[in-house]
Amino acid sequence: MAALRLEIVTPDQVVLSTDVDYVGAPGVDGEFGVLAGHIPLLTALSIGILVYRIGNKDYTAFIAGGFAEVADNKVSILAQAAELSENIDVERAEKAKARAEERLQLAKQQDGIDVVRAENAMKRALTRLRAAGK
Numbered sequence: 343m344a345a346l347r348l349e350i351v352t353p354d355q356v357v358l359s360t361d362v363d364y365v366g367a368p369g370v371d372g373e374f375g376v377l378a379g380h381i382p383l384l385t386a387l388s389i390g391i392l393v394y395r396i397g398n399k400d401y402t403a404f405i406a407g408g409f410a411e412v413a414d415n416k417v418s419i420l421a422q423a424a425e426l427s428e429n430i431d432v433e434r435a436e437k438a439k440a441r442a443e444e445r446l447q448l449a450k451q452q453d454g455i456d457v458v459r460a461e462n463a464m465k466r467a468l469t470r471l472r473a474a475g476k
């Protein structure tokens with residue numbers, strides 16, 4: 343029986359609230375895994391893919407940074423943006439990728455382009471596409 347609760351919350355909504363058996367999350371210092379009985383933990387998250395297991399089935403979600411807290415058999419993910427993989431709009435992510443590519447190209451010949459911002463947009467787009475299996 344599942345003994346771990348997973349909640350994924352963004353500023354807009356509760357993306358997921360469910361009992362799980364395992365969570366794997368993209369921490370800024372690398373991936374980390376949580377099973378029931380994990381010690382308390384607070385860490386920042388990077389742009390990446392969160393995996394959660396229910397029974398013997400794995401599910402994934404896109405996470406765009408934020409924080410994770412583990413306490414009392416509950417994993418709370420407070421993300422800037424998050425989507426379950428099946429809810430990712432692939433066309434939107436393709437367009438975001440194309441825009442980021444354009445900006446990064448432009449930055450080579452023009453000042454005033456925020457390269458870090460474009461790189462982060464690119465990372466979000468590529469990770470969304472990966473989470474959606476594209």
Ligand code: ATP
Nearest residue numbers: 406423424425429430431432434435438463466470
């Ligand atoms: P875009 O340029 O398409 O807005 P973005 O990476 O700048 O992409 P975010 O700032 O990460 O977007 O997210 C803004 C909101 O839009 C969030 O609520 C996020 O969940 C949602 N969102 C962004 N891209 C997608 C997508 N491809 N599929 C589903 N939801 C998305």
